[in-house]
Amino acid sequence: xxxxxxxxxxxxxxxxxxxxxxxxxxxxxxxxxxxxxxxxxxxxxxxxxxxxxxxxxxxxxxxxxxxxxxxxxxxxxxxxxxxxxxxxxxxxxxxxxxxxxxxxxxxxxxxxxxxxxxxxxxxxxxxxxxxxxxxxxxxxxxxxxxxxxxxxxxxxxxxxxxxxxxxxxxxxxxxxxxxxxxxxxxxxxxxxxxxxxxxxxxxxxxxxxxxxxxxxxxxxxxxxxxxxxxxxxxxxxxxxxxxxxxxxxxxxxxxxxxxxxxxxxxxxxxxxxxxxxxxxxxxxxxxxxxxxxxxxxxxxxxxxxxxxxxxxxxx
Numbered sequence: 001x002x003x004x005x006x007x008x009x010x011x012x013x014x015x016x017x018x019x020x021x022x023x024x025x026x027x028x029x030x031x032x033x034x035x036x037x038x039x040x041x042x043x044x045x046x047x048x049x050x051x052x053x054x055x056x057x058x059x060x061x062x063x064x065x066x067x068x069x070x071x072x073x074x075x076x077x078x079x080x081x082x083x084x085x086x087x088x089x090x091x092x093x094x095x096x097x098x099x100x101x102x103x104x105x106x107x108x109x110x111x112x113x114x115x116x117x118x119x120x121x122x123x124x125x126x127x128x129x130x131x132x133x134x135x136x137x138x139x140x141x142x143x144x145x146x147x148x149x150x151x152x153x154x155x156x157x158x159x160x161x162x163x164x165x166x167x168x169x170x171x172x173x174x175x176x177x178x179x180x181x182x183x184x185x186x187x188x189x190x191x192x193x194x195x196x197x198x199x200x201x202x203x204x205x206x207x208x209x210x211x212x213x214x215x216x217x218x219x220x221x222x223x224x225x226x227x228x229x230x231x232x233x234x235x236x237x238x239x240x241x242x243x244x245x246x247x248x249x250x251x252x253x254x255x256x257x258x259x260x261x262x263x264x265x266x267x268x269x270x271x272x273x274x275x276x277x278x279x280x281x282x283x284x285x286x287x288x289x290x291x292x293x294x295x296x297x298x299x300x301x302x303x304x305x306x307x308x309x310x311x312x313x314x315x
């Protein structure tokens with residue numbers, strides 16, 4: 001039977017695979033048709049994984065019916081067929097993973113966007129600063145729109161500071177990001193903190209930094225939980241009346257990515273340990289003095305430091 005199979009096909013590997021699959025008792029007509037079919041498929045590299053020929057599985061009797069050259073050729077063809085299948089499967093998996101990575105975020109539902117509460121107009125707004133640029137005391141907040149304590153300061157204390165010190169011309173208040181602070185602390189490769197910061201700076205290009213500032217805090221739904229994906233940021237931008245096309249162009253070009261990185265570096269140089277972090281500066285006898293407030297402290301904590309600074313400059 002083995003001798004007949006060997007003469008029924010040019011490919012000894014196919015004959016052996018057939019023998020192992022159908023067994024020596026199969027009709028000769030079936031043997032001829034099967035050998036002819038699989039010879040063509042092997043020549044074109046088309047063979048299912050379950051029927052890949054493996055010489056090591058052949059019986060000693062079957063191997064004796066093959067020359068050493070036939071066995072080497074059969075083994076080589078089997079290896080080539082197996083490699084092709086692995087390559088095809090691997091390619092399909094890579095393409096599927098890439099498609100999922102790029103397409104799924106565009107299909108994933110986006111949380112509804114909520115309108116920001118009405119807040120009294122901030123005085124003398126200039127991008128991310130509010131107040132008199134010549135004020136004797138400057139206060140910079142390093143913050144993160146994902147940070148719940150930063151949101152608490154915005155909700156409970158910021159308006160009091162603005163009313164008491166900014167509107168009176170005593171303090172210039174500036175908001176800066178802390179880079180990708182919260183996302184980096186989570187450590188899962190997210191960039192929502194950075195995204196939100198860049199979105200706020202892009203809104204400043206349309207003179208709506210503080211409107212975006214308020215809308216971002218209003219729509220924070222969790223840390224790296226989808227609050228500030230690019231799609232949701234576009235909806236937030238639309239909600240505050242921005243030119244969405246101009247916003248998208250600014251955001252997608254990473255126009256303010258370097259600024260966000262600089263914010264982080266400056267915050268680190270100033271000694272930040274967590275957000276929000278406030279740096280108060282003023283000048284006495286030509287020397288710059290610095291004070292800091294860590295965290296979402298009550299208004300009284302800011303009163304203490306700001307009054308001390310104002311007293312030092314004679315205000």
